[in-house]
Amino acid sequence: MSASIDHIRNIGIIAHIDAGKTTTTERILYYAGVVHRPGGVDEGTTATDFDEEEAKRGITIYSAAITCHWKGYSINIIDTPGHVDFTAEVERSLRVLDGAVVVFSAMEGVEAQSETVWRQADKYNVPRICFINKMDRIGASFNRTFEEIKRRLRANPVALQIPIGEGSTSTGVSFEGVIDLVKMKSLYYDKGSMGSSFEVREIADEYLEQAQEWRNKMLEAVAELDEKVLEQYYETEDIPEADLLRLLREATLRGDLQPTFCGSSLNFIGVQPVLDAVGEFLPSPLDRPPVEGINPQPKKRGGDAGEPESRATSVDEPVCGLVFKIQTDKHGDLCFIRVYSGQLKSGTRLLNARTGKKELISQLWRVHADAREKVETDSIDAGDIAGVIGPKDAVTGDTLCDIKHPILLESISFPETVISMAVEPESSADRKKLEETLVKLSRQDPTFKAIPNEETGQTIVSGMGELHLEVLRNRMQKEFNLSVRVHKPRVSYRETVSAAVEKRVEFNRPAANGNLYFNVKLRLEPFKGESPISIISKLKPEDLDPGLVKVMMDTLRMGVDGGGQVGFPLMNVQFTVLEAHAREGETNEAAVEAAVSEALHGCIMDAKMQLLEPIMKMEVVTPDEFRGNIQADLSSRNASVLNSEWRGDLCVMEVESPLSQLFGYSTQIRSLSQGRASFSMEPLKYAPAPPSVLKEMIG
Template sequence: MPTDLTKIRNLGIIAHIDAGKTTVTERMLYVSGAKHRAGEVDRGTTTTDDDAEEAERGITIYSACVAFPWNDVQINLIDTPGHVDFTAEVERSLRVLDGAVIVFSGREGVEAQSETVWRQANKYGVPRMAFINKLDREGADFEAVLAEIKDRLHATPVVLQIPVGLGPAHVDDPFRGIIDLIGMKMLTFPAGKAGREVVVEEIPEDLQVNASLWREQMVEDLCNYSNKLMELALEEAEIPAKLLHEVIRDATVHRQIQPLLCGSALHGVGIQPLLDAVAAYLPNPMEMPPVEGLDPSGKAKSNKKGSKKATEEEGTGDEAKISRKPDPKEPFCGLVFKILPYKTGDLYWVRVYSGTLKGNSRVFNPGKDIKENVAQLWKIHASKKEEQLDSVQAGDIVGVIGLRDSVTGDTLCDTREPILLESIEFPETVISMAIEPESTTDKKKLAEALEMLRKQDPTFTANENEDTGQTLISGMGELHLEVIQHRLERDFKLNVKVHNPRVSYRETIAEMAEVEVECNRLINGVPHVAKVKLTVEPMESAAGVVVGNSLDHGLPNEMLTVVLEELENAGQGGGTLGFPLMRVKTRLLSGEMHETDSTEIAFRTAAAQAFDQALRKAGTVLLEPIMRLEISTPDEHVGDLVSDLQQRRAIIHHTQQRGNLTVLHADAPLKELFGYSSAMRSLSQGRASCSLEPHGFAPAPPEELERFM
């Protein structure tokens, strides 16, 4: 019997590292009855952190999917990492989710990675809720975190719950429950983390005034999204809870507001109301807009020829845009968003957007123009196969076995009704290190292991350097590469030697340069003649090399195409030092044809030489990756940390007070930050914490450039 799509919630738990995502997930599994005992991160007993490395470090590294019921709703939940090195796991999860709960620490508030995940959620248009966790901790400040969510994230949180007390049991007014502003009741959780009971009672007299003020603010905020609610508020009439729920749901689904709840996952406070809110306010697959893609077959274009709508949809490209509603009766389409390697056959995680997918069937991969076998469908639990399924439908997240050539970001669809969905974009790698097996007999085994890891993790690359013969592995940070190294040793039984991390530099040019090059060669007795004139100039921002041409270049179309293609290839080939080029614009000014001896080879040669000469004439600027740091430290260690940062060529932008901690915001070159976390711990006696995220590229100092000249 098909599942009622209105009863499905595809949900992600995302946040900064150590905000409590995995603990929230564990409590959700426990209070829903899906687990008999809640696991603990510190003990390595959680369901979603089932990898040995995760249990050992006490952090999430790989996203994990768990499904469980809550009341009459089925929740498919993905727990994601908080560490910036594993941001790809968040990126791919948000691409396929319908809603998210963003967790904030009640003490640390909005941190660097909180901003990153919020931006990622904006990018994919994901409706979300906020949950302020850890209100039982020393220094927790509910109102300060709320203010930060508004100011730093430019969000529109609507407070649905307020805490009763703040901080641990030994303070004067400890955190002991929450007040539900919709029902105007106090909720307490007497059994703490050991129980599932929620006690609903009247709000104590001494808290009623404060609760009424917060409720008035909530109603005032919601009046912006409902005329009916505004009329009742102006008349000072009683506002039914049903109307409040409807307004909150509608505004949340349309991404106008973010309902804000609070609690302490570790002590089992606030999880049941959070699950109620997930069921009540986050969208089901039917409420998400139809997924859009391109029609690689061209059928949609020919069917709509002449219609105004077709012209609008087609834009300037050759392929028309088509859409699929989240309906089991539509043609099947889905997106591969994660691959887990298994010796018995890789497990592909697929989000089904439309139609029905059956086991033992064939699907089409339009991006690679191949057909794939779907041998088996599996329900996923954490990162393991739990139960084999006969079929799945729109809105489901499922494990598929049998695919061979598909990779993360690929579309799968009905062979008769192709659609190509937008893929998933991942950030570029920022750090590399050389790796080699301890014995030559393991060389082939290492290559196979690296290929398997690369398939699993789109932000990990492994390439052999042709000049040195070394294998270079690249990733998002030191921790990322360290985890890869440990996996090779533990999972693949490979003893490997690694060499110092290397920074992934880029190149650009110092100034504008114009050159003219003539190719006049005799190859096998045949003359090849061509002349090309071009300029190169630096740009403010461009991921690579931008190629253009003047209107009066004087070349016929076939030769113009050849020259521009060669300039594109030359731009991708790297600069004078061999690093990838960026922020460069090259423009073809003119070309000259010989009456009889001009050839394609001549123009390719002339264009490549002209580009190379122009780069050398314009002067090389070495660009190094810059990281954005956010360091939280007690006041007494600020001076030592600032002094250390200045020695690392960091630029400190500003500092702010967050409770009894000082937060330093700075940019620093990645090269200077190797081993920084241990140095920071040493300087602060282990009391400071730090988060980093990539922040683009900036010119390296001259002495750095001289090392490569």
């Protein structure tokens, strides 16, 4: 039976790699009764890291959806990766989630990928709560991490808990439990029952002053949200608990505040209060605004396609949902879908608003990571998440909706790929199998691209990093039983233009049934916008038949896929149709396509092309004794150290470096620091490559 919509919580667990996301998820599932014994990341026995690669590497690679129930709430949890190579998993998860739990390590504080996932949550206006984990580790600091959340993320955390002790020493763990600042009680968790049992005590005298100080900060932050409550606070120096919780929830939903908790997931301390907070403070689907989209079809009685549409979270609205993940399965592809409105029913047909085709919803499944259970009611209500079997052409970001009430929701945008390598089958007999495998992998992973090269017989596959491509290669071998030869990874460059160029083409050819004619003038120029390429027309409505305008624009869109002079994708450019002239009886689609293609090619070949290379944002963490060697090595790689600060006794350097200089860097930094330094990186931007790179390419 589906939970009422106001008791559904769709949340993500997001963080930097190794902050403890998956362990926190395991503890949540254990306390909610989904698993009988919590698994361990190091042992490869967690419920959400079910893939063989994840278990072997001890990291999350694929976002895993799982449903649990806690104190009357139905909670759909998505455990997301922390490694930057798999940031697309976070992106597509946050697009469909209503709230998030952001996990921080009390040792490392706010790290590079912490900033990335926080920005992604900002992008989709996802309310969030914070959990400062690993309070029992050497070097853990609640205060430092709390201040870093404020300073580095420009956030407004409000502590609802503080730790009882922190860190550990050679004689044992100093972190004992947590102090609840709302009820002003201490919570001590029983490790023998894996934290299921905990004892509520009065706050010890040694922590009372500190607890009162933190409680006053919390009360002041909340009192400022409401004038009446502020007056009451000035009079009594306190806020009634009901008002306190109400205002905290309202501020969390607006994104003004982030309730903050602390604990140690590994040692079973402080996880249940986070679960309580998910129900108490994070939004239900009803708390989110109606989903916005456009009508992909013209209305019968006038009106244009592209008119705004919206759907409220209600079972009485026409059904619509967004496909946010596709998982290949022996039973058929499993599409993860967030239902925004109406009721999704098995055995029905829905419209794929992107393709205009109908898709069959043959089966609905509740998803528990890699295990699945059939939905008993054969329907999923608005606000919920489920797995669907049946759609054939759906890809990530597609909208499935009521055929009679079409709506196209905003799709999910993904970062540009930064690295590529050539693959080819071991034998020619496997060539078709390789093509089919790459199509399946591309459907599942929107940041994986595969482009065949007819001349060499190789296929160029592109992704987000060396680890990303390595994981995909291993999947080809293990899941699809396909042996491939791989060639050295290479950087995915882009091409742009440094100055405007114009090209006029007059297509005038004799044909079997008469003459063919079309005249077009194009301009290619530098451009910076949301999309890499802009194509616009300056024509007036009376200049050209609308059908021919469509052919012309479609030809341009297909033509730009061919790339620039060297063959790399174009970026930061705009094509403008300046003029177009047709002749009655002589201009048809073939003439338009030929003229536009020639003009497009002419613009590209005449332009002054510039090569762009991916620049990575890095965070390098090292003990001071190795800092000099690491900085010297970074300098030799044309990297720039923008800033450095101290995190305990470790130096944290903020670095920008061309990706082309970073192959094999993980091995190098280990050798320079006796294995004690670490780094993380993410794509930052594309910037002009040295002229020598382009000269070398074109000989």
